[in-house]
Amino acid sequence: MVDEGRKPLLIVSNAGVGVFNPLRVLAAELARRGTENLWFASDEPRRADVEKIDEGSGVRFASLGAINPHYSPVDWDDETYRQITQRSRWKAHRAVVRRGFGAPGTREKSQAIEAVVDELEPALMIFDSVNLPALVAALKRKIPSVLSSPFMPSNLLMPRGFPMLHTGLPLRMSFTQKVRNRVFRLRAGLMLLHPSMLKHVLDTVSRVRKGLLPREALSLRAKVDHADLVLCYTVFGLEYPLPVPEKFHLVGAMIPPLPEAPDDGDLSRWLDANPSVVYVGLGTITRLTRDEVHAMVEVARRLDGEHAVLWKLPDEQQRHLPPRDELPANLRIESWLPSQLDVLAHPSVRLFFNHGGGNAFHEGLYFGKPQVIRPLWVDCYDQAIRGVDSGVSLTVDDPQTVDVEDVFGKITRVLGAPSFRERAEYFSRELREAGGVRTAANLVLGHPALK
Structure with missing residues (x-):
């Protein structure tokens, strides 16, 4: 039931960790501040994550039903995973776009969101930047909105002459790279003419003409144009310089109060x-092969004597490990960590080897940790090149595998050069000064719709 009094504030999020986690942190901060009538709508498996926010005013959960496996990377078959994580930046981008465009179950998810919106009649909606059904619901009902983006601002704005999203190209491009960038942008536009996508484009246009969709939904920048505020979880210096609309706010990493898990068994003592x-920590989506797992064990073995290694490796991939008595003594493997943020905050952690996801990249830097990045897919390459250009990280030569010499060499180079740590500590200060969740909550609560 909706409370009498102020109309609800509704947060809507896809279930994917990358977009869900910043909004969960924001919801908890809003609850701590006593925000009334606060709701969080997501897929049913996220209920427990939301309902355990029991501080302040609390957050009520609105279920959007089961996760659509078409959108859930952890549920993709191996062939889909291969297509979206392949070496070709263009083909991987195309696979992601085709996967999301006109996916089965999209209308059902849209109906679920619209049913929640119609019941709650929120004063303001906050939703993640890949959540098109939430955007359509806000457009249809003319509800003010705040956009949440764990991606670089340029990925939303796509300014001409700038590295196109998902290319992994630097700001200062060679002539060859400029050509590649222009061809990538051109092909991205022409992709809508492919028969597999044109059908969905024409169907969308037809629904607009019938009044089933608002005309604004046809714009590629609809989510940015409609939003009153856009929250981006980075800072300039990591993102390249570019003009942004006043509605854009670079608030830095979204970090909750720590420790998140003070009772972590003996992990803190081990650290x-x-x-x-x-x-x-290579994220929840990375699928390592047997050879890659064995290569990472060898990297740890070579680090023995100087550095310990804490490796978060899912249970299903631990079957690829050598026998336990053959693992190096400096290696600790966990299938799950009570809090990755608590680990990154620990002073013993000197380097973060990750997949380049927007949250992981910025969380590591928030705690001043230099990085080595093995980009997984799409936007991970964009974070990886910005890490190199800002002096906080190195990227492995071939993200399609784990080359022992390359990974070991990159790790020892970053650990041995003070400049990487110094630059990471500089951006730690920048990210903290940006305010993170405190600034984001201030902006949300200052929205006129909540007055």
Whole structure:
């Protein structure tokens, strides 16, 4: 039931960790501040994550039903995973766009969101930047909105002459790279003419003509144009310089109060006992092969004597490990961590080896940790090149595998050069000064719709 009094504030998020986690942190901060009539709509498996926010006013959960496996990377078959993580930046981009365009179950998810919106009649909606059904619901009902983006601002604005999203190209491009960038942009536009996508384009146009969709939904910049505020979880210096509309706010990493998990078994004691730790966290989506798992074990073995290694490796991939008695003594493997943020905050952690996801990249830097990045897919390459250009990280030569010599060499180079740590600590200060969740909550609560 909706409370009498102020109309609800509704947060809507896809279930994917990358877009869900910043909004979960924001919801908890709004609850701590006593925000009344606060709702969070997401897929049913996210209920527990939302309902455990029990501080302040609390957050009520509105279920959007089951996760659509078409949109859930952890549920993709191996062939889909291969297509979207392949070496060709263009083909991977195309696979992602085709996967999301006109996906089965999209209308059902749209109907679920619209049913929640119609019941709650929110004063303001906050939703993630890949959530087109939430955008359509806000457009249809003329509800003010705030856009949440874990991606670089340029990925939303796509200014001409700038590196196109998902290319992994630097700001200062060579002639060849400029040509590649222009061809990539051209092909992205022409992709809508492919028969597999043109059908969906024509169907969308037809629905607009019938009044089933607002005309504004046809614009590629609809989510930015409609939003009153756009929250981006980075800072300039990591993002390249570019003009942004006044509605854009670069608030830095979204970090909750720590520690998140003070009772973490003996993990803190293990970190305390090892003065130099390399933390390996390649995200929830990465699928390592047997050879890649064995290569990472060899990297840890070569680091033995100087550095310990903490590796978060899912259970289903631990079957690829050598026998336990053949693992190096400096290697600790966990299938799950009570809090990755608590690990990154620990002073013993000196380097973060990650997949380049927007949250991981910025969270590591928030705690001043230099990085080595093995980009997984699409936007991970964009974060990786900005890490190199800002002096906080190196990128592996071939993200399609784990080359022992390359990974070991990159890790020892970053650990051995003070400049990487100094630059990471500089951006730690920048990210903290941006305000993170405090600034984001201030902006939301200052919206005229909540007055």
